[in-house]
Amino acid sequence: xxxxxxxxxxxxxxxxxxxxxxxxxxxxxxxxxxxxxxxxxxxxxxxxxxxxxxxxxxxxxxxxxxxxxxxxxxxxxxxxxxxxxxxxxxxxxxxxxxxxxxxxxxxxxxxxxxxxxxxxxxxxxxxxxxxxxxxxxxxxxxxxxxxxxxxxxxxxxxxxxxxxxxxxxxxxxxxxxxxxxxxxxxxxxxxxxxxxxxxxxxxxxxxxxxxxxxxxxxxxxxxx
Numbered sequence: 001x002x003x004x005x006x007x008x009x010x011x012x013x014x015x016x017x018x019x020x021x022x023x024x025x026x027x028x029x030x031x032x033x034x035x036x037x038x039x040x041x042x043x044x045x046x047x048x049x050x051x052x053x054x055x056x057x058x059x060x061x062x063x064x065x066x067x068x069x070x071x072x073x074x075x076x077x078x079x080x081x082x083x084x085x086x087x088x089x090x091x092x093x094x095x096x097x098x099x100x101x102x103x104x105x106x107x108x109x110x111x112x113x114x115x116x117x118x119x120x121x122x123x124x125x126x127x128x129x130x131x132x133x134x135x136x137x138x139x140x141x142x143x144x145x146x147x148x149x150x151x152x153x154x155x156x157x158x159x160x161x162x163x164x165x166x167x168x169x170x171x172x173x174x175x176x177x178x179x180x181x182x183x184x185x186x187x188x189x190x191x192x193x194x195x196x197x198x199x200x201x202x203x204x205x206x207x208x209x210x211x212x213x214x215x216x217x218x219x220x221x222x223x224x
Contacts, residue, residue: 020114024068027116028061031107031123035060038127039100042134052097056104063108141197143170145220146189148206149179149213156187159209167202169194184213190220 036057103126110119150156156176164171170192177186193199199217206215 021065021068023116024064024111024114025061027111027120028064028108029057031111031119032057032060032104034123034127035100035104035107038130042130056100059101059104060108060111063105064112067109067112141169141193141195143190143192143220145174145216145218146191147214147216148187148189148210149215150185150187150210151213152178152183152185154185154210156185160206163202163205163209164189164191167194167197167199167205168192 036053039056040053107119107123110122148160150159168191170190172190173187174190175188177188178184179186193202203215203217
């Protein structure tokens with residue numbers, strides 16, 4: 001029994017002390033707070049998911065403790081790998097969210113192997129970079145989906161070129177489909193408005209050009 005207790009309180013041959021464990025947990029929680037806070041601030045206007053924010057707070061501590069307990073013990077490492085094969089992360093919906101998961105796991109890994117200073121520096125630098133990137137991205141007009149219905153006799157290739165040139169900085173024709181038994185075409189564009197451009201003025205100009213048929217201007221759905 002004594003040998004068993006000694007075995008589980010050692011990390012790869014080095015004694016695992018209470019001080020080391022508490023220091024690891026504290027640093028991991030600090031990293032988790034910074035990562036979760038960065039995610040929440042960056043996504044609060046986009047509906048930040050509360051459960052995912054809490055997960056980002058927990059993940060560095062969980063990862064660091066796992067690394068601390070495993071240490072350099074090969075048998076434990078293989079046991080951990082077998083256990084982790086049973087775990088599947090469900091899709092979070094956005095690639096950026098998956099990046100945050102790896103970010104939190106990396107921070108926990110750094111703390112778990114004892115690189116407290118380097119791990120904290122890594123978290124601080126990347127959190128600052130993420131906030132700066134979000135700030136720059138928020139100042140730009142996002143890409144939008146523009147659907148224009150036109151009569152079948154209208155040549156869509158150059159029908160709206162001058163309007164797009166006046167109001168958009170980027171545009172690309174994404175899809176063309178027929179509707180109403182082929183009597184009309186529906187054109188789907190990706191467009192980005194110029195800074196300060198009037199969206200209503202653009203839609204009015206398009207409406208006059210497409211014989212006042214349907215026009216839809218919206219966010220790009222995830223399935224696109």
